[in-house]
Amino acid sequence: MNTKDSHSLSWERVKAEFQRIWGYEDFRPPQGEIIRSLLSRQDALVVMPTGGGKSICFQLPALLQTGLTLVVSPLVALMENQVQELREKNLPAALLHSQMPSLQRRQTLRLLEQNRLRLLYLSPETLLSSSVWNLIAHPRILVNGLILDEAHCLVQWGDxxxxxxxxxxAIRPALLQLKQTQKNFAIAAFTATANPAAQDTIKTVLDLQNPKSFLLNPYRPNLNLNIQTVWTPRGRRQQLLKFIQTRQKQTGLVYVRTRKDSEELADSLKLQGYQTAAYHAGLSGEERREIEQAWLKGSLKFVVCTSAFGMGINKPNVRWVLHFQAPFLLSEYLQEVGRAGRDGKPAIALTLVSEPTGFLYPEDKQRREYLQENWRKQYQQANQLIKKLPKQGEIEEISRQFRNSAIALSVLHSSGQLTWQDPFHYIINSKAVAFPDHNTQAIKQMSQYLNTRQCRWRFLLEAFGFGKEAKSMACGHCDNCRK
Known part of the structure; x- marks a missing residue:
């Protein structure tokens, strides 16, 4: 099918392909509207709860049109899962990442060169590596769309x-200039969590043009939210054991904050006779895939994991999520608890926290302070470096001359003092950057959530911009409402 025919695609054809590939009778709202939007080359911002069927919304338009849709994704595990599912359906999708064997990489690049792919998954770093960019930028490669999956990562990690x-x-204008026969293509951002400030950041950074917004309320009446105070490290482990002992036949997830935490806790639980595994971004693709499959099939009832686990892994019957340590950000929390109860049946989320003063058990407080201090240091270093950077330049060249210059340029862009002329060349407008407190504010908001006495779902709805829906909220599905 020719690209110019995408506008004249009959909706019957769209639905027929949807039924043929995925086997569902019809779209769930607002999947149909999002697909129409992308087929008509309209930019979109989609905030849809975990398990809401986001990936179909960009995969189907990509498969229905000639040309390549680039899917920018943050984690190799997430790309592997989505591409494997598409390949099992014999669909023209591939991925590129730095850990790939060179033969596999060459095969993917060849398919790309021959215009035989419809979906290509890659990280922002891989997309803007010179070898991949030069190939995608070639006039004969028709780019049909740019999708930013898990778009909250841009806000959480981008600075x-x-x-x-x-x-x-800067990607779209650069590509359209190089492919002069091509008029336009859509950019769409998909995420499960973005408050109004994060939505604005995503729109600005991606330079979305009059985007259509699809914002779905994250409230899940079947998901019970609970926070429990623990007073000592021993107390934390005891509460974890008490919780999982009564749920040994159920599928769950234990979230921790670091690789080290996941390995130590998994080893300790194995010694006590529990079948589990540690999962984090430091494992090889094969190791991650093995753990995912064991969990999906039910031979592992739960996994001790970092935030690397769960993005794009679809298992509807997860009955519980336990946070052994609280996430630093509310968006992470909502992502992770949202992995429970996707089948609509009752599920529980429990977060263990040390008491607010940290007087008896200071670990959580120390973690928060360390993170904030780390951010502050990075901004201070960036500010020092900014004074030395040339007013305009090319990023690879500057990176060779100045260590951490990519971060310094990012901080300048974040504060509105730098413009990207294209994805590789910048111009600095001003060189003084105040330390932004959005990360500090985000950590403070998470702390407020953990200590609030109001309905927890109400707090979440207000935080993510659903104030109207929150007004009458008394959910009956959180520890505060049940009290």
Missing amino acids: TFRPTYRRLG
Whole structure:
């Protein structure tokens, strides 16, 4: 099918392909509207709860049109899961990442060169690596769309952890200039969690043009939210054991904050006779896949994991999620608890926290302070470096001259003092950057949630911009309402 025919695609054809590939009778609202929007080349921002069927919304339009849809995704495990599912259906999808064997990489690049792919999954860093960019930028490669999956990562990580996210808004104008026969393509951002400030950041950074917004309320009446105070490290482990002992036949997830935590806790639970595994981004693709499959099939009832687990892994019958340590951000929390109860049946989320003063058990407080201090240091270092950077330049060249310059440029862009002329060349407008407190504010908001006495679902709805729906909320599905 020719690209110019995408506008004249009959809705019957769209639905027929949907039924043929995925086997469902009809779309769930607002899947149909999102698909129409992307087929008509309209930018979109989609905030839809975990398990709401987001990936179909961009996969189907990509498969229905000639040309390539680029899916920018934050984690290799997430890309692997989605691409494997598509390949099992014999669909033209592939992924590129730095850990791939060179033969596999060459095969994918060949398919790309021959215009035989419809979906290509890759990280922002891989997309803007010179070898991949030069191929995608070639006039004969028709780019049909740019999708940012798990778009909250742009907000959470874009300033200092993964600065390449900040350059994504320069991709469309650069590609359209190089492919002069092509008029336009849609950019869409998909995430389960974005408060109004995060939505604005995503729109600005991606340079979305009059985007259509699809914002779904995250409230799940079947999901019970609970926070429990523990007073000592021993007390924390005892509460974990008490919780999982009564749920040994149920599927669940234990979330921790670091790789080290996941390994130590998994080893300790194995010694006590529990079948589990530690899952984190440091494992190889094969190791991650093995653990995912064991959990999906039920031979592992629960996994001790970092936030690397769960994005894009669909298991409807997860009955519980336990946070052994609280996430630092409310968006992470909502992502992770949202992995429970996707089948609509009752599920429980429990978060263990040390008491607010940290007087007897300071670990949680120390973690928060360490993170904030780390951010502050990165901004201070960036500010020092900014004074030395040339007013305009090319990022690879600057990176060779100045260590951490990518972060410094990202911080400048975040504060509105730098413009990307294209994904590789910048111009600095001003060189003084105040330390932004949005990360501090976000950590403070998480702390308020953990200590609130109001309905927890109400707190979440207000925090994520659903104030109207929150007004009459007394959910009956959180520890505060049940009290």
